[in-house]
Amino acid sequence: MSLTIHYAFLPATDHEASLAFYRDALGFEVRNDVGYGDMRWITLGSPDQPETSLVIEPPAVDPGLTDDERRTISELMAKGCYARVVLGTTDLAGTFERVQATGADVVQEPADQPYGVRDCAFRDPAGNLIRINQV
Template identity: 40%
Template sequence: MITVGSTQLWVHDQDEALAFYTQKLGMEVRTDVTVAEMGDFRWLSVGPVGQADFSIVLMLIPGPPVMDAATADQVRDLMAKGFAGTLFLSTDDCNASYKELSARGVEFVEQPSEQPYGIDSSFRDPSGNHIRLTEVR
């Protein structure tokens, strides 16, 4: 059987992303390893508490030879617009989660609103990644 183990988000600053995902969203660190043999490449991942089989890799936008400067600029441009991908988070109570995360300093771009599928809201991380918080019915 094939399952989903992780997903990746591009970030501008791994330490800033780590603080956001752990301190503001309440996730836990899954992996934080720096590989000296690969130019101090840092593999950093976090995940929701209680969901050990899934992680979000917080990947620093690489330079050459992995990614040329023009492509890296395109990725940064898409991130600034919130179009480099979307992370969908589920909650049992969108309004309560909205209040809790707002109190921790998360700035929402959309407050919870009724949708045909449930209650939905959205915010962005410090790198600009679009995150939806949804209470699905």
């Protein structure tokens, strides 16, 4: 059996700000932008990886969640510890400079990690942690 990652979902509280971060700062292409009532899902991905996409979605959109669960998700997002994704680049220094120049929230400048990778980290506009590894 062979499985591949097709979509990963990240919550967004401001879809326009998230769109600017993923499209303009990271260079992802917009693949789909769907609205439903006052909700919106934006599918983005690297032009070099057409089979894998990130979907920016409304937070706590699952209809099965309770009000307490929605509140907990909102609190975790506000602390920046609800969702994360790790990206890879062949030019970590250049990527860091490009993203930093957009005013993105820098969590960590490029550094060698004790677990064997060199990476940096940002928070997207919703507080999601975005780590970028040198590959």
